Amino acid sequence: MILGETGMLMSELFREGLIENDAEKLLKVPKSDLHNHSTKGCRRDWLSERLKIKLPTPPERFDGLMGMQEWFTTYIKPFCSGKEGGVVRWEGAFAEAKRNNIRRLSMNFGAQEIDLFGGMTEFRKMIEGFRSMYCPETLFEPELTYVSCCDVEEATARMDEYVSDGFFHSIDVCGGEDIKPMEAFVPLYRKAEQYRLIKRMHVGESGSAEDVRRAVEILGLQEVHHGIHAAESNEVMRFLADNRIQLNVCPSSNVKLGYASSFKDHPIKVLYENGVKVTINTDDLLIFDSSIENEYLLLYRAGALTADQLNKIRENGLRE
Numbered sequence: 001m002i003l004g005e006t007g008m009l010m011s012e013l014f015r016e017g018l019i020e021n022d023a024e025k026l027l028k029v030p031k032s033d034l035h036n037h038s039t040k041g042c043r044r045d046w047l048s049e050r051l052k053i054k055l056p057t058p059p060e061r062f063d064g065l066m067g068m069q070e071w072f073t074t075y076i077k078p079f080c081s082g083k084e085g086g087v088v089r090w091e092g093a094f095a096e097a098k099r100n101n102i103r104r105l106s107m108n109f110g111a112q113e114i115d116l117f118g119g120m121t122e123f124r125k126m127i128e129g130f131r132s133m134y135c136p137e138t139l140f141e142p143e144l145t146y147v148s149c150c151d152v153e154e155a156t157a158r159m160d161e162y163v164s165d166g167f168f169h170s171i172d173v174c175g176g177e178d179i180k181p182m183e184a185f186v187p188l189y190r191k192a193e194q195y196r197l198i199k200r201m202h203v204g205e206s207g208s209a210e211d212v213r214r215a216v217e218i219l220g221l222q223e224v225h226h227g228i229h230a231a232e233s234n235e236v237m238r239f240l241a242d243n244r245i246q247l248n249v250c251p252s253s254n255v256k257l258g259y260a261s262s263f264k265d266h267p268i269k270v271l272y273e274n275g276v277k278v279t280i281n282t283d284d285l286l287i288f289d290s291s292i293e294n295e296y297l298l299l300y301r302a303g304a305l306t307a308d309q310l311n312k313i314r315e316n317g318l319r320e
């Protein structure tokens with residue numbers, strides 16, 4: 001089933017929006033966002049308005065993940081830090097889901113963010129409040145994310161506190177590849193399996209095609225966040241296609257962090273043409289100064305993918 005679709009109408013409107021460079025049409029069409037770091041999931045304009053502060057425009061390129069984090073900490077965080085600042089940004093993330101007609105939304109949340117609320121009960125009340133206020137019809141699939149430098153033993157031991165109430169739908173590890181060997185995360189992913197969480201990880205963003213394959217094999221991932229460097233190996237692409245492993249790709253993030261050379265030559269084209277299941281997502285739209293309809297437009301305008309191909313990718317993300 002494709003969420004929020006009414007026959008051919010939405011596909012037609014979406015293709016028209018791309019061809020006519022009409023963002024308003026694209027905003028109306030149901031879309032998914034399955035790779036979204038919730039605390040950076042609101043638009044800069046929305047946040048500026050809410051805080052009554054003019055927030056600085058981010059640079060065209062960052063110096064990798066570290067450069068991005070530094071920019072965020074220096075220019076955005078001072079205006080919206082701590083629990084209160086986080087709540088404002090979360091509200092903005094749901095406001096954006098409404099504005100952009102996101103019908104399937106997977107946002108990720110860190111364990112330390114939940115701890116700020118003293119545990120799942122209060123945290124969940126706040127998040128579900130925003131969800132029902134802004135986008136009650138959206139299929140909401142929260143993701144629990146750990147940073148790759150975490151203490152895996154401790155994280156595994158404490159996982160029950162966060163997942164036993166059934167709120168979380170998936171697990172992820174982010175925050176830089178190559179921090180520790182893939183095998184170190186096995187206990188975390190085994191535990192996630194007991195709770196039937198969808199297993200995802202950030203891999204193949206800076207890492208290689210082989211890293212993507214190893215992560216899938218060692219940790220039993222069903223989906224990969226990024227995974228774009230898989231496009232450098234026909235063998236790995238075949239492996240991903242055969243095993244129906246979905247890559248949740250974020251074009252602006254890849255270009256602005258320097259992991260893809262341009263929108264025109266973004267690896268999503270090669271991945272799609274080799275039968276790898278891909279979706280298009282925002283990653284950190286507050287930092288990359290984009291939004292989901294714009295991600296599709298950027299790829300279309302650059303000639304990376306056709307309107308038809310982009311529509312098929314959009315539909316992929318909406319399939320339950």
Ligand SMILES: [Zn+2]
Binds near residue numbers: 035037174202225283
């Ligand atoms: Zn990410």
